[in-house]
Amino acid sequence: MTTKKQFSRRDFLYTGVRTLAGFTLAPTLIPNYVFGAEGSVSPNERITLACIGVGGQGKANMRAFLSLPEVQVVAVCDVDAHHAEEAKNIVNEFYAQKKSIPNYKGCGVYRDFREVLSRGDIDAVMIATPDHWHAIISIESAKAGKDIYCEKPLANSIPEGKAVVETVRKYKRVFQTGSHERSRDNARFACELVRNGRIGKLHTIRVFMPIDNHGPIPPQPEMPVPPWFDYDFWLGPAPKEPYTEKRCHFWFRYILDYSGGEMTDRGAHIIDLGQLGNGTDHTTPISVEGTGFFPKEGLFNTAMSYEFRFEYANGVELIGKSVGPRGIKFEGDKGWIFIHIHGGDLRANPLSLLKETIGPNEIHLGRSKGHHKNFIECVKTRQDPMAPVEVGYHTATMCHMANIAMRLGRKLNWDPEKEMFVNDDEANRMMQPSMRSPWRLG
Amino acid sequence: MKEKILLSLTLVLYTFVFIFPTLGDNLELGPALEYLKTYKFGMERAPLQPIIDAVELTKNEPQKQEKLAQSLASILPSASIDGKRFIARQLAVIGTPSIVSKIVPLLQDENTIDIGCMVLEQIPGKEATEALINALEKLDKHSLKIALINSLGRRKDEKSVDILSKYLDSENRDLSNSALWALSEIPGEKSARVLWNWGQDKLGKGDKAIVEYLLRAADNLSKIREQGIEDLALSIYEAVYNQPGVASISKVSALQGIVELKGNESISLLEKNIFSGDKYLAPASVDILKNEKLDSEVVSRVIVSVISKVSASVQLALLEVISQRGLKSTLPEVIKLVESQTPEVKIKAINTMSRIGDVGSTDILMNLVMSGERDISESAEDALIKLSCEGMDKFLVSKAKQGSDEQRKLAVRLIGERRETKIKDLIVNFIKEGDAVVLAESLDTISIIGDEGELPLLFSQVAKDPAGASKYVSAITSILGKVEDEGNRVKYVVDIFNTAKSAEEKKVYINILGDLKSPEGYEFLKNLISKETELAPIILRALGKSEDVEILKYILSSLEGFKTAELKDAGVRSCLDILRSNVPLTELERTTYYIEIWKFTNGNANFQKNVLGNVAKLRRIESLDFVESIAPNSEIKSDWEVARITLARNLCFAYPERCIPLLESGLNIVKDKQKEEISSLLNGAKNRDSFICAWSVSGPYRLDDYSADRLFREVSLPPETEPSSVKDWRILPMKVRQDGVIYGDLFEQLGEGVECVAYVACKIKCSKALESTLLLGTNDGVKVWLNGKLVHSFPNGRIMTPEEDKVKLNLKEENVLLMAIYNQGGAWEFTAKLDGLDNKEIKVEPF
DSSP states (O other), X not given: OOXXXXXXXXXXXXXXXXXXXXXXXXXXXXXXXXXXXXTSOOTTSOEEEEEEOOSHHHHHHXXXXXXXXXXXXXXXXXXXXXXXXXXXXXXXHHHHHHHTOTTOOOOEEESOHHHHHTOTTOOEEEEOSOHHHHHHHHHHHHHTTOEEEEOSSSOSSHHHHHHXXXXXXXXXXXXXXXXXXXXXXXXXXXXXXXHTTTTSSEEEEEXXXXXXXXXOOOOOOOOOOOTTBOHHHHHTTSOOOOOOGGGSGGGGGGSTTTOOTHHHHTHHHHHHHHHHHHTOTTOOOSEEEEEEEOOSSSSOOSOSEEEEEEEOTTSOEEEEESOSSSEEEEEETTEEEEEETTTOOEEEESGGGGGOXXXXXXXXXXXXXXXXXXXXXXXXXXOOOSSOHHHHHHHHHHHHHHHHHHHHTSOEEEETTTTEETTOHHHHHHHSOOOOTTOOOO | OHHHHHHHHHHHHHIIIIIHHHHHHSOOOHHHHHHTTTOOTTSOOGGGHHHHHHHHHTTTOHHHHHHHHHHHHHHGGGSOHHHHHHHHHHHHHHOOGGGHHHHGGGGGSTTTHHHHHHHHTTOOSHHHHHHHHHHHHHOXXXXXXXXXXXXXXXXXXXXXXXXXXXXXXXXXXXXXXXHHHHHHHSOSHHHHHHHHHHHGGGGGGTOHHHHHHXXXXXXXXXXXXXXXXXXXXXXXXXXXXXXXXXXXXXXXXXXXXXXXXXXXXXXXXXXXXHHHOOTTHHHHHHHHTTOTTSOHHHHHHHHHHHTTTSOHXXXXXXXXXXXXXXXXXXXXXXXXXXXXXXXXXXXXHHHHHHHHOOTTHHHHHHHHHTTSOHHHHHHHHHHHHHOOOTTHHHHHHHHHHHSOHHHHHHHHHHHHHTTOGGGHHHHHHHHHHTOTTTHHHHHHHHHHHOOGGGXXXXXXXXXXXXXXXXXXXXXXXXXXXXXXXXXXXXHHHHHHHHHOXXXXXXXXXXXXXXXXXXXXXXXXXXXXXHHOGGGHHHHHHHHTTOOOHHHHHHXXXXXXXXXXXXXXXXXXXXXXXXXXXXXXXXXXXXXHHHHHHHTTSTTOHHHHHHHHHHHTTXXXXXXXXXXXXXXXXXXXXXXXXXXXXXXXXXHTTTSHHHHHHHHHHHTTTSOHHHHXXXXXXXXXXXXXXXXXXXXXXXXXXXXXXOOHHHHHHHOOOHHHHOGGGOOOOEEOOEEEOXXXXXXXXXXXXXXXXXXXXXXXXXXXXXXXXXXXXXXXXXXXXXXXXXXXXXEEEEOSOOOOOTTXXXXXXXXXXXXXXXXXXXXSSSOOEEXXXXXXXXXXXXXXXXX
């Protein structure tokens, strides 16, 4: 358990500003990565990384980064002290073994991400908190000069996503959205086939997004907050609600205050590949409609089954359903190709598509040595990684658009330039996030 | 049925009585509004549905919607906290200025202020802003003031600038920072001037919040694109940038603003920063060079002046700028970097040449291809493939004709890789002339850019040079692969075969027919064996390329009649090739064929080792029977032992009595790691407890467009409808977990299964009819049949938890237990126990 000073949320602004100010005035701590003049540290040096949010996915990401020799995990942070402690032990044991230092204790452990960001010796952060924290922590990280690997969806609302994009670009940070399906060779190859017209003219993208066994659950009793869990901090900008176990950790994704259900969860993987294959990473569709089943009781209130349909300016339709083999199918007038999500295997008609090669003057989407590795390489080279911030933003925007259309139950037209629904005040108002003070964006 | 009709009528009545009148006179949302008084999040929400429906139904009727909003707002005082929040969510979407006064009371309480703010942030018009301002003036508590200021910031209403500016000097830092933030959120000149006037003298204090929010104000101004306003934005950016003590990460933002507004005039700042070595400003300045506000000419000039003087990391970033912007005038500098001592820079420079290079770069790249350093050579060749410039085709022709031998080879290769079909004739000529230097490359290239039209030439070359004809096989096969009609492909080859004069020539076509994998081709070859006896061994080898069980049977049946050892050997080798392919055979069938082939191996150790190695992979007791029946000589002894142990390892849970002694004896001959593994298996096999371990497996089964869930719900596959007719049952090797749980790992045994199902089955023989409980854990879903009757099912994804499902089984004397294990993706495993039985009473065998 951390012995760090316990911050109350009310401390935030004062303390936050003080620590950030301290960061600028304190003697410069030279990080391991220095992008400097001749004779300074080589770009192949270590990248120091802090992991913020180390539950299930956070730990998986952390292990992936630990496996990269050019990365040193120097801090872990979680409002659940059990998570933080477990993660810290994993890191310390890993380096103890790797460096042959039996009592290695180099990994700092934190509850408050602002303390992590105030450390000048940290180059990059991995964020795997619940979705309602993604934007705030990403923005604060960018402002603190950190490069960012943030889990998908990029943000919990469209305006939050936009703010993340603006801040990341304003401070020229490297940002990788955790849509790791983009780093699969097979997925990129399939998208290259589509982009280079191997299935003829693309007309329909079908998304199959079955929901795992997390249907509606009955009303949950209020429970005492575990002493190791800073529940108020976990809630953060979300409305104050009594604690019950299934509100937090894995289950948060089925509650609209913190997430957008399967739509923003796996949707941020599958729809994301639709964007890549359609060549629309830089934009969003022009309309959306959908229907969904939203539980009528219990704690969970995100859609538990759904059908949705997007229309792009290029005439392509993206149609999604909560059934089928999890994946995405690109249909053209000369064939189709299907990508299995989480497995990456491909199917196609005609089958010979899978033996095609992409010629030198065709569209090449590049290859990744792994989503985490790709991020670290880009931290060094300052190039955009496989899923840069705009990509994550546009995909997340589509997920939120679909959720809003399903909740309103009508077709919505969307202006990709203004990033607003056209002539639909209700939808535009529904799009806006509300944050419990003192939390705010920026 | 009656109940359904009654329910439908009730719903219709409910709709007419409660919903529609509600919209008409706004008085009758009765039950729903009443429910809000006690509503707690997580309770049933169906009673609130009429309110959600009403919001939707009144979408195009502003008056009705306003009445609805009024009704909802009126109930706020008596609603529970969660009820208030539910109402606020609706009002945030449909609220109008007329309800503002009813929201104001929520602002005075710490428990409800965020609910009130949520509504007021969204209501259009001045009333909501005024309400927030009034509350701000009246309330004393800082936390409440901060919430109100944050809401004013989110409303972005210029009317709140004056009141917000009063809080900039608050002694409470939280409050003053909130005001700073809120003002920076409000677009327009007024808020920016307030911030600038207040903050410009404070920049030197190193307060990051002041810097951050001033920069945001400047960003807002620079979007307005008016001269005077842009000047103010520029003043802010420059003040921040020039202020000592401001963090360099903040200066990155200021610098971008300056470049946006000043364009080329700002280039000297960038140049200076590139040399600064600053962690943030140096890389950012390089990156800013990509900004289109800067003319390419200006950027090129800077790059040319700095690139040789900066660190390798900066050079890499500058090369990226060159590449992205296509800055051709920097080519000489890029070429110099090809000589860099840093491999990354060298490779990046080569890659950059492919983007901006001209025909003059090609010689340099060609020399690099021949440098002998693998990474460099590959990058240079890749660059030559991608290089797009005028005159490239002429260059390639010239090099292919007149270059050194190595250059000629490379040029010919590049013509293929670049798909330079316009200069195909050159390659055709090389082949026609049999140009020894570039013939191999020419054939590779023609296989890429050639078509049916080239076949006569290739056939004629084979006829001309029968002894060296084998080098044409690959090119001919590749081009034949482009012929759409399979019959035509075979016809081409058969026709030319019939005109062939020499044996060497004929061998080429026989091999090609083997490679074409066409039934017509194989039929032709079969008939040829008796006609071309001298070529029979070659024909048999070509037949061995088939993946056809009929060909296998044909060769096997012919083996006895072959008179020479050469023919017999060729036949055996072909049979082994077919069995090693994906020929659709069950493991039992394969075992049977290997046993048959063994008879013809005639003491040939290589053949015998091949058979043993492959039989060892087949998970059938018949395979073990066969291996044990062999008396190995010294040449194959060690392969035989490995085969025996491998089979025993795979079958030890299904046939423990047979396999445990074999494994125990095998412990003496295996190495440490294997010893450990075998010991663990032995331990598990000896202590099986009540685990069911003797499983046969069939699968995996997938259907296009069917998820595991859909397979579960909609599909009955042969193993469950006619298990005895399924041919691919084989033994499933089991695994032992550290905690002693014995389980089947289908993921490991059947490959990564996504959205599919596999079946496992066993026979349970009892001394008499018995009752038992099946204790089951599966990942993911499962169905269980006992003697053909479905006795249990679980449809969804889950991790394997031993003994999670408990299923009562009424066992007869002879039983078949069948399970379908579904997998959505990821881990795919199961474990099963029979509880409450004495092991002596039952015997479990694979199906």
